[in-house]
Amino acid sequence: MNIGIFGDSYCDKKGNKIVGSWAEVVNKHVKPNSVGYYGSSGTSQWWSYQEFLKHYHKYDTIFFVHSSIRRWPHLPEDLMGHHYDVGYNISDSELIKEMNKYFLHIFSDELLSFIGESIFKAVNDTCRKNDIYLVNLVPFEVFYDLTTDYPVITDIDEVSRSEEIVFNGKNQNFFKVLTDNKINDPRSCHLNNSNNQLLGNHIIDLLENKTYNNKTSMLTEMNWVKTDDNLMERFQGVMK
Numbered sequence: 001m002n003i004g005i006f007g008d009s010y011c012d013k014k015g016n017k018i019v020g021s022w023a024e025v026v027n028k029h030v031k032p033n034s035v036g037y038y039g040s041s042g043t044s045q046w047w048s049y050q051e052f053l054k055h056y057h058k059y060d061t062i063f064f065v066h067s068s069i070r071r072w073p074h075l076p077e078d079l080m081g082h083h084y085d086v087g088y089n090i091s092d093s094e095l096i097k098e099m100n101k102y103f104l105h106i107f108s109d110e111l112l113s114f115i116g117e118s119i120f121k122a123v124n125d126t127c128r129k130n131d132i133y134l135v136n137l138v139p140f141e142v143f144y145d146l147t148t149d150y151p152v153i154t155d156i157d158e159v160s161r162s163e164e165i166v167f168n169g170k171n172q173n174f175f176k177v178l179t180d181n182k183i184n185d186p187r188s189c190h191l192n193n194s195n196n197q198l199l200g201n202h203i204i205d206l207l208e209n210k211t212y213n214n215k216t217s218m219l220t221e222m223n224w225v226k227t228d229d230n231l232m233e234r235f236q237g238v239m240k
Helices: 020-031 045-058 094-100 107-130 155-164 175-180 193-209 229-239
Strands: 002-007 036-038 062-067 134-140 152-154 164-167 172-174 214-219
Touching: 002 020, 002 045, 002 164, 020 036, 020 164, 020 193, 045 062, 045 094, 062 107, 107 134, 107 152, 134 193, 134 214, 152 193
Parallel strands: 002 036, 002 062, 062 134, 134 152, 152 214
Antiparallel strands: 164 172
C-alpha cells in the first residue's frame, strides 16, 4: 500500500505535529510501503487540490482533508499558508490586510460552496477513475453536496473545538484557553491523543474492510473523548 495525504493543518507534518496524530496511528498499523505527506497548515482546499493533481498518481490510497470553504482559494506563493486569514488580520502582509476588506464582497457563500463541491467531486472522480481508494475528511461545516461512494468523515473541527483541559483548577474549553492566551495549538492535527487514536482506528477499519458508501460524523457517531492527560502535558510544555 502507498498512501498520499493531502490537506491543511488537520494533516500537517511540519513542526512534528504528525507525532501522535491520526495519520501516524494509521501508518503504524498498516505499515505502508510509502507515505507522502502534502498537508500544510493554513492552506485552502484549492491549494491542496493542486498538490493532489501533481502527486495522486504515485498512490493507491489517498486521505484528502477538505478544508473550510471560507478561505482565500488562491494566494501568491509567498503568502502560502495565509489562506485562512480572512478577517483575522494576523498576517504581517499589508496585501492580506488590504484584501481582507473585500473578501465578503468578492466571495459569496454560493460561490465558495460551488468551488468546494467542484473540488470534492473532482478528487473523488479522479480517484475512482484511477482505482485509488479514497477517504474524505471534512473537518469543517460545509454547505455543499457530499454525495460519493467513498467514505466521508465530518465534524472533526467540532470535536476539536469541544475538547477541554483542566486549567486554573477547573475544566475549560481548550480552544478558548488557547485563544485567550494567544498560544498556538500544541495538539497533533488539532485533536488530543485519544481522539487522534479514535479517528485513526476508524480509518484503519475503513481500509481493512475496503468500506464504501459510508458517511460518519465524528461529533455524533464516534465516542470521542473530551479530555485526556496527554493534552495537559503538551499544554504545559508550550506555556513554559
